[in-house]
């Protein structure tokens with residue numbers, strides 16, 4: 001593997017004396033060549049995209065905070081989980097860091113693993129997707145479905161700058177250049193936090209949009225059915241979770257906290273539905289900023305979602 005740094009030191013925590021009481025820190029393994037396929041955590045310690053997007057930096061600390069939050073959670077998995085270390089961006093060269101992330105993601109997919117990338121600002125998405133694209137590149141026209149749970153479209157015009165606000169517009173451009181379809185679902189969007197231009201671009205790109213206020217107990221099943229149909233029309237799903245989709249009380253530790261958001265109890269059933277599709281090939285978490293977290297609330301919420309997806 002080509003990660004920029006790797007240490008298993010963070011994986012420590014409570015050890016219970018009774019049988020069958022393992023936690024993540026007791027079961028996760030350092031990634032090594034030739035191991036059985038499993039879930040692989042790969043950090044993307046980067047907030048250069050957030051800085052370029054005029055946001056609150058600090059998401060570079062996300063991978064470490066996520067591992068710490070995950071370490072003490074109960075282990076219920078049957079298949080292995082590995083830690084592949086971090087890709088870092090310490091010199092402001094975001095494009096080079098995204099390219100290294102892509103090569104690592106591609107190598108993991110080639111080896112039969114499910115990569116779970118720990119961001120980092122949402123600029124992680126361009127690197128993650130590029131890795132999946134590299135992996136599927138041999139296919140004629142792979143139908144990659146992107147499902148983004150986010151208060152924001154992140155479809156800003158990349159002609160100005162590449163940032164945490166542009167990844168899906170960059171992916172749309174790349175897809176068009178390759179003659180591949182662009183299939184993007186963005187759920188949890190806040191109308192108040194996205195300009196008219198962004199809604200217009202989403203409509204032009206035929207994005208499946210569900211706004212934050214549309215996701216309620218009474219609409220969950222219908223939205224789940226929409227996601228089933230979206231997944232059925234794709235060869236592979238890339239799930240990206242911008243943790244600022246949660247309300248600020250559940251996720252204060254982000255660059256742009258959501259005044260309303262979509263609560264965990266509504267998000268979780270939709271994630272279960274996507275998982276049940278059997279088409280998830282790549283997952284990432286974006287925008288956790290530990291510098292603004294309260295009581296590790298945001299890290300714990302994200303770790304709970306990782307735990308749910310890993311069962």
Ligand SMILES: N=CN[C@@H](CCC(=O)O)C(=O)O
Pocket residue numbers: 053054055122152153154156164165193255256
């Ligand atoms: N990845 C973040 N994207 C948001 C940030 C919004 C904000 O800082 O208020 C965006 O660009 O729209």
Ligand SMILES: [Mn+2]
Pocket residue numbers: 122150152153154164242286287
């Ligand atoms: Mn985002």
Ligand SMILES: [Mn+2]
Pocket residue numbers: 150151152242244245256287
């Ligand atoms: Mn967001």
